[in-house]
Amino acid sequence: MKRTYLVVVDDSPEARVALRFAARRAAKTDGAVEVLAVVEPQDFVQWGGVQAAIEEEQRLRIEASVASSVGEIMDAAGITPQIVVRQGDRVSTVRGYVGTRDDIGALVLGAAPSGSPGPLVADFTGNDAGKLPCPVMIIPGSLTDEQLEALS
Numbered sequence: 001m002k003r004t005y006l007v008v009v010d011d012s013p014e015a016r017v018a019l020r021f022a023a024r025r026a027a028k029t030d031g032a033v034e035v036l037a038v039v040e041p042q043d044f045v046q047w048g049g050v051q052a053a054i055e056e057e058q059r060l061r062i063e064a065s066v067a068s069s070v071g072e073i074m075d076a077a078g079i080t081p082q083i084v085v086r087q088g089d090r091v092s093t094v095r096g097y098v099g100t101r102d103d104i105g106a107l108v109l110g111a112a113p114s115g116s117p118g119p120l121v122a123d124f125t126g127n128d129a130g131k132l133p134c135p136v137m138i139i140p141g142s143l144t145d146e147q148l149e150a151l152s
Contacts, residue, residue, distance in 0.1 A: 003031040003105030005137075007081075008038065008094055008120055011065040014110030014141025016072070017148065021139045022108045023077035024152035031105065033081035035070065036097060037062045038090045091123045098132060106137045113142035 005022035009015040019035065026033045039058050066083055086093050098104055109124065111117035117138070124136050143151070 001103055003029060004034050004101075004103045005031055005106050005108050006034050006036055006098065006101075006104045006134075007108045008036050008090070009066055010037070010062065012110065012112070012118075012141075014112050014118070014139070016110070017141050017143055018108050018110030018137075018139040019070075019081075020072070020077075020145070021137075021143070021148050021152055023079045023081070024148060026079050027077040028152060033079050034104075035066055035081045035083045036094065037066050037083070037085045038093045039085060039087045040090060041087060090120060094120065094124075095128075095132075098134060102133070104134045106135050107132065108137045108139060110141050111138050113140065 003026075005026050007015070007019045007022045009019055019033075022033050025031065039062055063083075063085060066085075070081055070083065084097075086097065094107070098107055107124065109118070109121050111121050116122065121138055124132065125138065129136065139148075
């Protein structure tokens with residue numbers, strides 16, 4: 001079974017760096033890349049149609065960002081990742097998704113180059129880090145393409 005690198009993406013620059021790392025790593029190890037984008041539910045809006053439209057707009061924005069990133073890695077590494085979009089709380093959705101898959105070799109997260117590393121990195125390296133069924137790879141968002149190539 002191929003090792004799958006699961007990359008959680010949003011529209012941040014560090015998520016793109018993590019995706020590029022995972023693609024290069026998968027290409028070098030005959031692995032696969034899966035991209036998970038999580039659309040968080042919006043705060044309650046009194047009119048359900050408005051809330052649904054807001055959530056759909058957010059979903060389309062994330063899908064467009066993911067498609068752009070996927071195009072980049074297909075060109076750079078020759079890997080065609082599987083794209084999965086889920087709705088819910090990001091941390092619990094990612095944790096639940098990883099828990100249902102036995103082919104995930106690593107959860108790959110991008111860390112912001114300065115300030116807080118981001119909520120996913122903070123959660124998955126915190127108190128419950130030992131409960132995950134796979135390792136977590138944290139990719140610094142400040143890495144250049146040359147550094148990514150050398151490290152992958």
